[in-house]
Amino acid sequence: MVADYFLTLAAIYAAMLILYFGFGLMAEAYAARFPDRKIQPERDGMKRKRAEILNSLPALAMSSFLLGTGYFAQTQGWTMAPADLGVVSFVLSFVVSLILFDAWFYFGHRLLHWSPMYRYHALHHKSVAPTVWSNDSSGVVDTFIEHSFYLVVWFILPVPALAIFALRLFDQISGMIGHSGFEFFASPTSRRPWPFICTTFHDLHHSKFNYNYGNIFSIWDRLLGTAHPQYDDMVKEFEEKAAR
Numbered sequence: 001m002v003a004d005y006f007l008t009l010a011a012i013y014a015a016m017l018i019l020y021f022g023f024g025l026m027a028e029a030y031a032a033r034f035p036d037r038k039i040q041p042e043r044d045g046m047k048r049k050r051a052e053i054l055n056s057l058p059a060l061a062m063s064s065f066l067l068g069t070g071y072f073a074q075t076q077g078w079t080m081a082p083a084d085l086g087v088v089s090f091v092l093s094f095v096v097s098l099i100l101f102d103a104w105f106y107f108g109h110r111l112l113h114w115s116p117m118y119r120y121h122a123l124h125h126k127s128v129a130p131t132v133w134s135n136d137s138s139g140v141v142d143t144f145i146e147h148s149f150y151l152v153v154w155f156i157l158p159v160p161a162l163a164i165f166a167l168r169l170f171d172q173i174s175g176m177i178g179h180s181g182f183e184f185f186a187s188p189t190s191r192r193p194w195p196f197i198c199t200t201f202h203d204l205h206h207s208k209f210n211y212n213y214g215n216i217f218s219i220w221d222r223l224l225g226t227a228h229p230q231y232d233d234m235v236k237e238f239e240e241k242a243a244r
């Protein structure tokens with residue numbers, strides 16, 4: 001059983017590394033062709049690429065430990081019994097988990113901005129102009145707080161495992177896009193009154209600091225008054241730029 005546990009963790013870590021480097025290299029090559037889509041043209045975030053990648057290796061290991069431990073607990077029958085996998089149970093589990101994870105991330109992230117806790121989050125904010133490599137450039141305590149949802153969810157919801165793996169996949173890709181520093185997703189649905197966001201949203205968290213703590217939806221930032229006041233106008237500008 002112990003060997004199975006470590007094999008599970010190793011397989012998940014390997015998958016996360018393949019996704020991080022595979023998607024990162026693709027996104028970097030694609031964005032390089034569109035310099036006018038850069039959100040902070042005056043800054044060169046890629047100067048920190050090597051440091052960001054090195055910081056990401058232990059953070060992704062922590063993330064793998066959390067997801068893998070939760071999943072392993074479910075395979076051993078230590079959690080809530082999962083619903084049978086079907087289209088309805090998959091979609092419902094994915095959507096409910098996504099909404100809960102967005103809230104978990106928002107409040108965990110705000111906690112990390114509270115001065116006694118900020119030292120655990122400071123590493124992530126060394127990236128003022130984030131890049132596709134910045135998403136996981138975080139300390140292990142930071143990652144533990146924001147990603148502990150992936151350990152807990154199995155104990156509070158009867159989720160089929162595939163739905164949580166799909167959530168982690170979506171979260172990794174959307175997080176990397178959200179840090180990429182290039183805007184390709186500006187649209188009317190990424191601004192008021194819609195709850196969706198585009199890359200500019202979390203980019204503003206890095207450049208302006210005390211705004212936009214979410215990185216999936218804008219719901220909590222809008223409800224609690226932490227959405228950046230210029231965000232919606234910046235999205236419109238990118239929409240107009242894309243239409244030209």
Ligand SMILES: [Zn+2]
Pocket residue numbers: 109113121124125205
């Ligand atoms: Zn932050």
Ligand SMILES: [Zn+2]
Pocket residue numbers: 124130135179202205206
């Ligand atoms: Zn960030």
